[in-house]
Amino acid sequence: MMRGWYRIRRIFAPRSLRLQLLSRSLFILAGLLLLIGVLQYVFMEQFLIKNKVASIQSQFFSIPLDIWANPNFDNGRTRGPFLPEASLAFVGPGDSFRVVTNNPRAGSVPRLSAEEYREALGREQRQPRYQIVRDDKGMDQLVVLQRIAPRGRLAQISTSMEPIRDVLLSQLWTFLALAATALGIGVAAFLPVLRRTLVPLSNMIETVEQIDAGKLDERLPAHQGQLEIDRLSRSFNRMLERLEASFETEKEAKEQMRRFIADASHELRTPLTSIHGFLEVLLRGAAQKPDQLDKALRSMYGESERLNKLVRDLLLLARLDRHPTVDLKEEALSDIVDEMEPQLRLLAGRRNVQFSVQPDVSARIDKDKIKQVLLNLFHNAVQHTDPAEGIVRVSLEQTQEEALLTVHDNGSGIPEEHVPRLFERFYRIDSSRARIYGGAGLGLSITKSIVELHDGTIEVNSRVGEGSSFTIRLPVSGGPHADE
Numbered sequence: 001m002m003r004g005w006y007r008i009r010r011i012f013a014p015r016s017l018r019l020q021l022l023s024r025s026l027f028i029l030a031g032l033l034l035l036i037g038v039l040q041y042v043f044m045e046q047f048l049i050k051n052k053v054a055s056i057q058s059q060f061f062s063i064p065l066d067i068w069a070n071p072n073f074d075n076g077r078t079r080g081p082f083l084p085e086a087s088l089a090f091v092g093p094g095d096s097f098r099v100v101t102n103n104p105r106a107g108s109v110p111r112l113s114a115e116e117y118r119e120a121l122g123r124e125q126r127q128p129r130y131q132i133v134r135d136d137k138g139m140d141q142l143v144v145l146q147r148i149a150p151r152g153r154l155a156q157i158s159t160s161m162e163p164i165r166d167v168l169l170s171q172l173w174t175f176l177a178l179a180a181t182a183l184g185i186g187v188a189a190f191l192p193v194l195r196r197t198l199v200p201l202s203n204m205i206e207t208v209e210q211i212d213a214g215k216l217d218e219r220l221p222a223h224q225g226q227l228e229i230d231r232l233s234r235s236f237n238r239m240l241e242r243l244e245a246s247f248e249t250e251k252e253a254k255e256q257m258r259r260f261i262a263d264a265s266h267e268l269r270t271p272l273t274s275i276h277g278f279l280e281v282l283l284r285g286a287a288q289k290p291d292q293l294d295k296a297l298r299s300m301y302g303e304s305e306r307l308n309k310l311v312r313d314l315l316l317l318a319r320l321d322r323h324p325t326v327d328l329k330e331e332a333l334s335d336i337v338d339e340m341e342p343q344l345r346l347l348a349g350r351r352n353v354q355f356s357v358q359p360d361v362s363a364r365i366d367k368d369k370i371k372q373v374l375l376n377l378f379h380n381a382v383q384h385t386d387p388a389e390g391i392v393r394v395s396l397e398q399t400q401e402e403a404l405l406t407v408h409d410n411g412s413g414i415p416e417e418h419v420p421r422l423f424e425r426f427y428r429i430d431s432s433r434a435r436i437y438g439g440a441g442l443g444l445s446i447t448k449s450i451v452e453l454h455d456g457t458i459e460v461n462s463r464v465g466e467g468s469s470f471t472i473r474l475p476v477s478g479g480p481h482a483d484e
Contacts, residue, residue, distance in 0.1 A: 033179040048164045053130045056144050056157050091117050091154040110135045120145035120154055200229040271303035326366040326453045333361045337396050344378050351390035361398045363476045369450045376443040377407040377470045384411035405472040414462040423448040
């Protein structure tokens with residue numbers, strides 16, 4: 001019992017869509033029925049009045065004209081058959097008015113104005129003038145004025161409007177009863193139709209109530225046979241997809257932040273621990289021994305340099321993330337590579353360094369940052385090639401739309417499973433080997449950030465045992481879309 005009452009309250013709640021649709025539909029239907037009733041009443045009244053006038057006129061003309069022309073007809077000595085419920089009066093020359101018959105059921109005989117009588121006299125014989133007037137007793141009467149030819153007189157026939165009003169009221173009550181019945185049948189028929197129509201919306205509500213932060217993979221059915229509901233379902237599903245992607249991105253960002261903090265703490269702890277250890281050795285007396293003192297100071301200096309580089313890289317990444325600004329100017333990439341050639345050869349040591357530079361390659365770049373990109377990639381290639389047999393090749397070429405800067409080495413190569421994570425911060429393929437060369441896994445992250453600031457891309461091609469290639473693609477100002 002309580003469950004049924006609860007369902008009824010849910011269906012007919014004050015703000016229920018079912019109740020609003022039902023009430024508004026019934027309101028429109030009732031308004032239409034009311035309009036039909038008013039129009040029916042007006043047209044029915046006009047029809048009955050015209051019908052009554054036509055009946056009076058037909059009876060009027062059923063009396064021979066010689067009887068109407070008899071001078072004794074209107075003096076009471078001669079009476080012709082006429083409507084038993086009507087009163088008869090004659091209007092003669094000089095607006096004389098004379099009552100011939102006065103039916104008590106028709107009320108008192110009303111008298112019109114002289115202008116109305118003159119207007120009726122101007123009409124043709126077959127065109128009676130009629131109107132509804134109120135007599136001295138407050139009763140509405142239908143007055144018909146008929147010209148009598150050829151004597152220039154008027155016959156005034158008046159009858160009560162009560163019979164006509166009774167018919168109208170009877171018709172009105174019949175219509176109201178039928179309208180109320182139609183509304184009742186409409187409610188009984190509309191409720192199940194409405195309930196069935198709103199089934200897709202109810203399904204949506206049930207599905208949405210089951211969705212929370214842990215169940216964003218739920219989707220609403222997008223094909224339920226109702227255009228508006230289907231559009232709403234598709235829009236809601238797209239919103240759920242965006243929310244799910246946003247939650248996944250946030251989750252991934254939190255995980256990256258957790259790894260970043262752990263990796264940064266680890267990288268900072270290593271040189272600090274080393275410096276702290278050497279200081280303990282010095283405090284225990286090694287400071288009095290020149291050889292041990294020199295070794296400790298050199299080691300602490302190296303660790304401090306490594307610590308400073310790590311801090312600088314972290315600050316650079318922070319600036320690139322928060323305030324990514326570059327000073328782009330038209331620069332010759334060919335000249336930049338030629339300018340850095342001596343520095344790169346010095347960095348390579350005994351390794352074989354090859355340059356293949358196409359002349360006159362220009363692009364809108366930040367010169368200092370592109371130098372840093374080339375230096376990072378070259379340093380990465382040097383770290384992963386043999387000091388004696390290593391080969392590092394730097395090439396620069398230009399297509400119609402891009403400038404391609406490639407650094408290729410014949411080192412150990414990168415396993416395929418590591419390639420997607422190469423540009424993550426603090427990510428290193430071989431942690432122990434990277435630590436020997438002082439790498440913290442930030443160089444490639446910085447490189448990618450700088451390249452993306454130039455609207456460029458960086459690609460990696462590598463085979464284990466054959467080497468790796470890093471290619472920078474930068475848009476050139478002389479491309480086909482430069483003037484658009």
